[in-house]
Amino acid sequence: MKTFKLKLLNIMEEKNGEIIPNHIPLLDGLIIDREDEKNQWTVEAYTERSLQPYFEELQASKSEVLIQVKISKESNAMATFITSIIGINEIGANINVLFIGNIVDKRKENIESLLTALIDEGFQGKELLEKFKELT
Template identity: 85%
Template sequence: MKTFKLKLLNIMEEKTGEIIPNQIPLLDGLIIDREDENNQWTIEVYTDNSFQPYFEFLQKTKSEILVQVKISKESNDLATFITSIIGINEIGSNINILFVGNIVDKRKENIEFLLTTLIEEGYQGKELLEKFKELT
């Protein structure tokens, strides 16, 4: 297992047909790559207890919750996960929320999309490789 500092958490919500990030102010947090056979990660969020009703609502109404996080440094890119809430715990006047889920590998999706597009445009062999290098 690998453990990282959680620097930012966005709960991605659908509003009027758009996906909007709802940034949760963190008091602290961790993200753990469990390195298990299911490639699951655990996200632990420590925040103000005023968010407890919100997270309880999400836990009861959503089987899958799309989240974006920043790991280790504010300057890092956002990572996207499909998660579910497995626990909400009161800790003094704050709460922690435990998510478990899988990372969405956008880079792989983007590469697959680019390659598919180039193949559909008729590129193949060396020409495909050269065009791919040019665009990446």
């Protein structure tokens, strides 16, 4: 297992047909790559108790929760996860919320999109490989 600092958490919510990030203020947090056979990650968000009803409602109403996080540094790119809430715990005057889920691999999606665009532009064979290397 590998453990990282959770720097930012957004709960992705659907409103009027759009996906909107709901920023959750963190007091602290961790993200753990469990390195298990299901490629699951655990996200622990330590936040204010005033958010407890929000998370309880989210847990009761949705089997899957789409989240975006920043790991280790604010300057890192956002990572997207499909998760479920597995626990909400009172800790002193605050709460922690535990999520478990899988990362959505945007890099693979981006690579596939780039390759498709290059093929649509007529690149093939060695020329396709050279153009792909140039752009990545």
